[in-house]
Amino acid sequence: MNISARFVSVVGSLVLVMGVSACGDDNTAGQDATPDASVASASASASPDAPPAEDSGPEVAMDHNEADVAFAQMMTIHHEGALEMAGMAAGKAQSEEVQATAATIEAAQLPEIELMQSWLTAWDEPLTPSGHTGMDHGGMDMNGMSQEEVMAELSDVSGVDFDRQFLTAMTAHHEGAVLMAEQELNDGLNPDALELAQVIIDDQKAEIEEMQGLLENL
Secondary structure (H helix, E strand, C coil): CCHHHHHHHHHHHHHHHHHHHHHHHHHHHHHHHHHHHHHHHHHHHCCCCCCCCCCCCCCCCCCCCHHHHHHHHHHHHHHHHHHHHHHHHHHHECCHHHHHHHHHHHHHHHHHHHHHHHHHHHCCCCCCCCCCCCCCCCCCEECCEEHHHHHHHHHHCCHHHHHHHHHHHHHHHHHHHHHHHHHHHHHCCCHHHHHHHHHHHHHHHHHHHHHHHHHHCC
């Protein structure tokens, strides 16, 4: 073979080798990209920053007795009476302090009603005691007055007279709630209900003291 032919042969071999090498590089690049993407996807799925599964809320302690059921049912009714009174104070109270007290009562007791009703539902117990209808607050009295009588009296007064009557009635109402909560601590079984009973005692005793101070300054 002459020099010219040998040169052509060598060049052809080099071109063939380079083409095979390039194809190999392309395939390798494609193979490398796929695992990287898979790893990235898996890493993203396992990332600690990923949002957690939706929380279904705190579990309800299921152990309960008749005292727990009565507490949840009757305290719900009692709280509804307080909310009715506080709602009237929002529009009629003259003192800003009385308005603020009413707002505090609403903010605390509405969530407590919802909590107690969630227990009764989980326990498969009725939300209200047998024979209770509407806003019947049977047995809920304030200084000898029923809920309906207190609401009627509050409707008939205004200004400082309203503030005085509201604070007097709500103080008596809170005292009734404290007695009910203390009864739950004595007779109840459910840990959630016992915990709420203590919260009600602590919170409402503090509010009683505050309302008595407001009364003295009217």
